[in-house]
Amino acid sequence: MANASLINQKVQEIHLINKLEKPGQVQLDSSFSLNVSFTPDGSRCIGKLQQTLRDKEFAGGKFTMSVELVGVFNCSGAFDDHVKRQIHGEVYDQLFPYMQVQCANLAAASGIPGLMLKKAVIDPNTIAVNKRGPGGPDRNPDGGPKLTLL
Numbered sequence: 001m002a003n004a005s006l007i008n009q010k011v012q013e014i015h016l017i018n019k020l021e022k023p024g025q026v027q028l029d030s031s032f033s034l035n036v037s038f039t040p041d042g043s044r045c046i047g048k049l050q051q052t053l054r055d056k057e058f059a060g061g062k063f064t065m066s067v068e069l070v071g072v073f074n075c076s077g078a079f080d081d082h083v084k085r086q087i088h089g090e091v092y093d094q095l096f097p098y099m100q101v102q103c104a105n106l107a108a109a110s111g112i113p114g115l116m117l118k119k120a121v122i123d124p125n126t127i128a129v130n131k132r133g134p135g136g137p138d139r140n141p142d143g144g145p146k147l148t149l150l
Helices: 079-110
Strands: 003-019 027-039 045-057 065-078
Touching: 003 079, 027 079, 045 079, 065 079
Parallel strands: none
Antiparallel strands: 003 065, 027 045, 045 065
């Protein structure tokens, strides 16, 4: 069984545009991406969760919020792809509550109180684990594996 234990997390980037002209309800599109990179010995990993919210109604993009959260995890058994897929799910499950708090607080500070993100259900069987190798569109800048869920 896979096991990822959160050691530390931090907000790495925040981008906010709020040009809404009057208070009221706003319909938002929400998407996220999750990238997990493992150390060569499989004992640690870094998870990077990015959440993006955009207004649906205004073509000019009157509201956009993007938060990037990074977590460092101790891992056990991260040697084969099956275990790495399970750890991806565990990383998301452990980072999501922190993302929820950051997005809710940022939205409230910008005049949109009561924001609640919907937690995604991640099926480990649908996660593609890429091997360390030359850079490309499916690689992180350091050549490590990249996972994007939308």
